Amino acid sequence: MIIDGKQVAAQVRAEVAAAVKELEARGRTPGLTVVRVGDDPASAVYVRGKRKACEEVGIRSVEHHLPATTSQAELLALVRQLNADPSVDGILVQLPLPKGLDESEILDAIDPGKDVDGFHPLNVGALCLGKPAPRPCTPHGVMRLLAEAGCDPKGKRALVIGRSHIVGKPMALMLLEKHATVTIAHSRTADLAAEVARADIVVAAIGKAEMIRGEWVKPGAVVIDVGMNRKPDGKLCGDVEYAAAAERAAAITPVPGGVGPMTIAMLLVNTVELARTRT
Ligand SMILES: Nc1nc(=O)c2c([nH]1)NC[C@@H]1CN(c3ccc(C(=O)N[C@@H](CCC(=O)O)C(=O)O)cc3)C=[N+]21
Known part of the structure; x- marks a missing residue:
């Protein structure tokens, strides 16, 4: 199954448009x-x-x-x-x-009350403590894509590859909040192939073109590709070897058309939520 980020993003935008109308009425x-x-x-x-x-x-x-x-x-x-x-x-x-x-x-x-990205230390702390606060848009969008794919992280082994403040760390916290067993891999991880091979959910956010080999993926896993890399021929590609991974994965996001459009959609969600709490 291909998780269509463009389609889910369009759905989220429709929800946001309805919420904007309500706010406008006030x-x-x-x-x-x-x-x-x-x-x-x-x-x-x-x-x-x-x-x-x-x-x-x-x-x-x-x-x-x-x-x-x-x-x-x-x-x-x-x-x-x-x-x-x-x-x-x-x-x-x-x-x-x-x-x-x-x-x-x-x-x-x-x-912090206007922080749509959720990058302010106070909002990062709130996420860490499970308190309501704007959530970083990319991992927030990934959670929505998992839900749309019918994937409940509860009890699953989730592997987050990358430990940036923008994606990897908040992603791990959000998966933990949904009761996944979370591993964070990064450039110093000893055996990345072995980590991928036992993961039920893989979120790749390393920024290296097609670094995650399809043959590493556990059959039936859900693969979310946050990578946005430009190949020498100018084409966009993700951090995952897409075609080979798609053969094994139960569900996978393409690049482009996966996580990217969701990042923007969740930015709209956060903006409306901040406007709502201000009134
Ligand atoms: N303060 C801040 N907040 C951000 O959220 C932020 C940022 N800085 N700096 C840069 C990254 C990157 N980012 C993307 C948003 C949309 C697509 C997107 O829509 N991508 C399309 C393809 C776009 C294309 O064709 O180039 C897709 O994946 O289908 C990608 C990447 C937000 N970022």
Whole structure:
């Protein structure tokens, strides 16, 4: 079974559009502000996708595009201005920031009540403690894809490959919250093939093209590919050897058309949720 991220994302957007209508009826249009610094071409593409998705569901979206030469103090000042602006429900600072800017200090400065990415330490802590708070969009989207594929993590062996703050770590916590037995693998893991071979759920988020071999996958496993790698021929591919893995997996996400569209859909979910809690 191929898990169609585009289709699930469209369903999520329809749910969000209905929630936006309800908020609007109470005179409250949700607003997302995206801050993009510099001219990373991939960031420009992603931010365009976010704006388009906002328009589709009726979320007011504003982009602040700052030059690569922006100083830490200038960026901090913008974040503080957005924190204080009552028309802003969600703030997203597009990562990565240009070299020389301190990402962590910027993320810490975002009002945790406007943190659509769920990257603020207070929200990370809330996730860790199982308290309600905005959840990082990519792992949040993965949980929804698992549910749509009929996969309940309870009691399953889940392997998360990658330990980033953005995907791997929060992913492991969310799977744990759903009672999976969770392993986190990373670049220093001794025998990755053996870890994959015993996993019922594999979430690959390493950023290395087709590094997870199809033959490692346990027959009947569910494979979620968070990777977004560009091959020399310009085509996108994931972290998993897709065709070979699909032969063994019970369900698998493609790249593109899997996790990526869900990341954007969950950003909309988080924006509406933040707007709701503000009113
Ligand atoms: N503060 C912050 N929050 C983020 O959520 C964030 C970020 N920074 N920096 C970059 C990453 C990456 N990311 C993606 C979003 C959508 C697709 C997506 O829609 N991908 C399409 C393909 C797009 C294409 O063709 O290039 C797909 O997989 O089907 C991918 C990647 C959000 N990120």
